[in-house]
Amino acid sequence: MSDKTIGIRVTRFRPEQEDAPTEQVYEVPYQEDWVVLDALNYIKDHIDGTLSYRWSCRMGVCGSCGMMVNGEPKLTCAAFLKDYYPNELVVQPLAHFPIIRDLVVDIDDFMDKLKAVQPWIIREEEKPVAEGEYLQSPAELKEFKQFSQCINCLLCYAACPVYGLEDVFVGPAALALSYRYNLDSRDEGYAQRTVVAASSEGIWECTFIGECSVVCPKDVDPAAAIQRTKVETTTNWFKSFLMPWGNK
């Protein structure tokens, strides 16, 4: 181990002892191949066992270690210390969510919204198992694949000022997943999802700031999914207005 160290300024919030979050600075050894999560684990294991944060896979798949690093939403398992060294690093809980403790935020609101858009394949009538799978061509898969990469890490919500101002907004990830299932050739749940996605709290709240897509670690591009849903909903609206005899 080298002698170099780096300062990590971490948000602390212990509701039993303080009304509002405070900060605490820890000096941790600087290693070139360390990510921010390694530094947090070092603090937890060697300096202060009371620090709380979420993490699991350490490889950008589980989506649980999202935090604000120097004010930007990042997966801490993919944010390298060397990109910040020698400056002090600020680690805060994901923006726009209620803080439960230290770096742990309350994501119940998102879980409710995720469930509301029904991100699973909906069939009007399920066919019997004996008839086999619902087949899909590579071209049909390609239509939505990009939007199915979401790991629910919530960096997009932390990047979205609209959600920060008014948390009734359904938000980027849930709307992108709604779009993803609507695009799926096997799915028949458009009508059920659209009452959530195209509601006042859904796509119409979005003003295409676009930061959700910038911070997405999986290149899902939720902003594009939302704007496309607007185009689609608007096209359907004008169609039904101009051609009321049409079946939609």
Added chain:
Amino acid sequence: MSYKQDKTEPFWWGLFSAGGVVAAMLIPVLIYFVGLAEPLGLVGAEVSGYEAMSKLLSHPLVKVVFFVVAVLPLYHAAHRIRFMLHEFGVRKLILPIHYFCYGGAIVGTGLAAYILFYLF
């Protein structure tokens, strides 16, 4: 959690979006010729002089184009101003803001129709 179904949103967004396209395509070149080229001496002839503009407006198709170019960007702006106010945190006055923005665009539409199709 209940989700409000506002069926007018697609209508306003459709106008916003059409206005965005029209503004993106035509407004820069129009500002250049109507507002900048002549006073800055960038063109020799009087490109927006009385004769030139009158000749232009004598064509019915030009009137329709000018109507579209003037009106749709107003709805575009109305929509963006409405949401800008939301984003500055003005949340309590949602309905008045709504009426003010789109109402302004509707008044503009009336004025444009009056000038282009009645006065000319």
Added chain:
Amino acid sequence: MSQSYETYKPKLSPTWWLKSRNYFLFMMRELSSVFIAAFVILFLYQLFALAEGKEAYAACRDELTTPGFVVFYAVAFVFALYHTITWLGVMGRVQVVRMGAFTVPPKLVTAGAFVGFFFVSAVVGYIFLYVL
């Protein structure tokens, strides 16, 4: 669901858009619409004067070519161009163009939009410079 734990809910300040470059540029993009609308209103005023007759139009032109208005037009021109760049720049991401089974690549859609912009500008320029 009733919550059995206390949380701290941070509030976003109304000046959030000053805190990052991207947010600021977003607000400038939105602000472009105000300049575009102001130009449109001046343009309608100019057409109104045109309908009133030669003298009214000349007076209107004198007014609109004063330095204050020229500065306004210059600023509005920059904002309008910024609107064009941001609006057409995301075209491919927003508008899916399908030709039968073939989906046009987003970058091509965006490129096409810019080609359209230059074409339209050239046509309008031609009308102003050579037809009138």
